Amino acid sequence: MLLFPIYKTTICQPFFITLSHQLLCYTNTNISIYLSFIRLLAISLIMASSSYALRTIPASSIRPANTSSRSIFTAPPTKSSLLPFTSSSNTSITRSLKLNSTLPHSSYFTSVPKKSFSCKSQAESSEAAERVQELSVYEINERDRGSPIYLRLSQKTVNSLGDLVPFTNKLYTGDLQKRIGITAGICILIQNKAEKGGDRYEAIYSFYFGDYGHIAVQGPYLTYEDTYLAVTGGSGIFEGVSGQVKLHQIMYPFKILYTFYLKGIKDLPKELIVETVEPNPSVQASDAAKNLESHATVPGFTD
Incomplete structure (x- = not known):
């Protein structure tokens, strides 16, 4: 005889005992029917436990649907929802990267304004100003x-x-x-x-x-x-x-x-x-x- 855990709830107990008696009656008749009852029993237990969990969870603990925590029954986020930008912006960035990759390394430096600074030249200017x-x-x-x-x-x-x-x-x-x-x-x-x-x-x-x-x-x-x-x-x-x-x-x-x-x-x-x-x-x-x-x-x- 197969043993299953018995939930101490008023909802699950009568239903569980009824199914157990049915299983004992059909054990010697047909193995296929026996396996069907096992499947039915498993599905019934899952549904019963889910129903009980929904009834006992306090309303204050329920989070909005847009939070990071998701139910196991919620569909996984799509690829587009994970990206902060659209495919068009992605395409423009890709083109920009390709364009920049073709530029010579020297262009990165020539585009930056340069300041001509020389301690020597400043010293010479100072000496010229003080020279009599x-x-x-x-x-x-x-x-x-x-x-x-x-x-x-x-x-x-x-x-x-x-x-x-x-x-x-x-x-x-x-x-x-x-x-x-x-x-x-x-x-x-x-x-x-x-x-x-x-x-x-x-x-x-x-x-x-x-x-x-x-x-x-x-x-x-x-x-x-x-x-x-x-x-x-x-x-x-x-x-x-x-x-x-x-x-x-x-x-x-x-x-x-x-x-x-x-x-x-x-x-x-x-x-x-x-x-x-x-x-x-x-x-x-x-x-x-x-x-x-x-x-x-x-x-x-x-x-």
Whole structure:
């Protein structure tokens, strides 16, 4: 006799006993009928247990159908539901991958913007900006420009505070072979130095170098000794310039030698960097420079 587990539930027990008696009656008659009853018994037990489980599960434990947990009787998800994109997007991605795979490896790098960076080049630029370049020029008053003019705003017979002196003179290279341009500016009298036979001025003026641009300076202008003025700026090739200039009085107010010490600019033109004539009261510009001959002037010289 076959033994089966008996469920202690009111639903399963009567049904189980009935089937057991039927099995005993048909055991000796026909084996095929016996096997059929076994199948029927198994199906009945499964259905009974399922029905009992459905009745005893609390409603609060039932999850929505769209959760990740699925019943064993739920159909498995289709292939399309597992993919977050459609077949059309998949096709476009495949085409993109094929296209990228045909590109040379160098294209990955050439497409990225590059920055030119060099510690060496930056260091060289910094050194060039701090490098001091020396430039010497002569300022000569040839008495043909009506300069200087003395304006006695103090209304005194002796040079006094407040008097103004506008001026402009010719400018030549340090070797006196080329005409560069002019100086133009104004001096404000600060103090008369009778014991030194001269005056102290505060000067503001510019040096014009034709097409090369100009240099602006400001500072003390003494008629009796050398001084240094500040280079305050410039234009053209002198844009961004800084430094100072030494004013050497040769014969006031007719001959002065200026020596610039310039920083923050590129290399000066070779025609401006020449061997300077030793300053003395007899120095004068060459005849070619005075006559403004083409080979004796800088490009676009200022007159």
